[in-house]
Amino acid sequence: MQQKTAFEENDLSLLSVKDHVGTLTLNRPKQYNALSRPMIASVSTILDEINEDKNIHVVVLAANGPGFCAGHDLKEICNNRNEDYLEALFNECSQMMLKILKLDQPVIAKVHSIATAAGCQLVATCDLAVASEKARFATPGVNIGLFCSTPMVALSRNVSRKNAMEMLLTGDIFSSEHASNIGLINKVVKEDDLDKAVEELALKIASKSPLTLAMGKRAFYKQLESGISDAYEYAGAVMCQNMLTNDADEGIKAFIEKRQPEWTGT
Structure with missing residues (x-):
């Protein structure tokens, strides 16, 4: 078809x-x-x-x-x-x-x-x-x-x-x-x-933030290639970068305000 x-x-x-x-x-x-x-x-x-x-x-x-x-x-x-x-x-x-x-x-x-x-x-x-x-x-x-x-x-x-x-x-x-x-x-x-x-x-x-999905997928596969100490160091840096995005800010505010988030992909 x-x-x-x-x-x-x-x-x-x-x-x-x-x-x-x-x-x-x-x-x-x-x-x-x-x-x-x-x-x-x-x-x-x-x-x-x-x-x-x-x-x-x-x-x-x-x-x-x-x-x-x-x-x-x-x-x-x-x-x-x-x-x-x-x-x-x-x-x-x-x-x-x-x-x-x-x-x-x-x-x-x-x-x-x-x-x-x-x-x-x-x-x-x-x-x-x-x-x-x-x-x-x-x-x-x-x-x-x-x-x-x-x-x-x-x-x-x-x-x-x-x-x-x-x-x-x-x-x-x-x-x-x-x-x-x-x-x-x-x-x-x-x-x-x-x-x-x-x-x-x-x-x-x-329905999730496309930016968060992309960051998370990249981080998942990259950390698998590292030893555990390096993996934690890398994942921590990604977590910090992710936390500073507009989508993370919007997601946290939406959770606190008990509403659906509006993602911008930024």
Whole structure:
């Protein structure tokens, strides 16, 4: 189904914007949204556009068709088995994942079905994830002689080492309930409730100060890279900077005066 978007559409990914929520939809349904190089380029372009759009406070990453994302396009890889192509492919995919992390806006994965390999990596890369009870997750590269090394980066930063290694070493398919239990996703809902659950979560976050969301997201990922002492020093500086913003001043006054805050993003 074609969507009206705030930006130019293309065949491989779509963007719609409503109530400060941008929905980026993967759109290779017949290929289970496999990440070909053109697909990666399409998603990366839209991520750049989202990052510049101050009207978008939250992003939902969704997908059309029977699968969320089947990972890399193996047929494309088989037709281009040379070092230059493969280096470019994995570099471009990694840069796309980093763009999700570096977006000012929080990103919610809306997982309705199977997410494997780089598709599972996408889910792990998003800040939050809500999945249907029918969704399934796997890093199955080991089954075809290809360890999921790049998905491993995001996976190992979201779940415990032993749970990550179990997924990577066995290649098994895991249920959405298991994915929730190990921390890969936030919530499992019934298939018919997925749209509503994601919308409610997105709107709740979109109601917050966009400046505060951006500052908080950047700080969250940066402090993870530091030792605990450096993390506290950095977080304290961010807290001070945040406290001096107009939105923090407005938020505190609104709380004291028992009214809804009016954010300016400054």
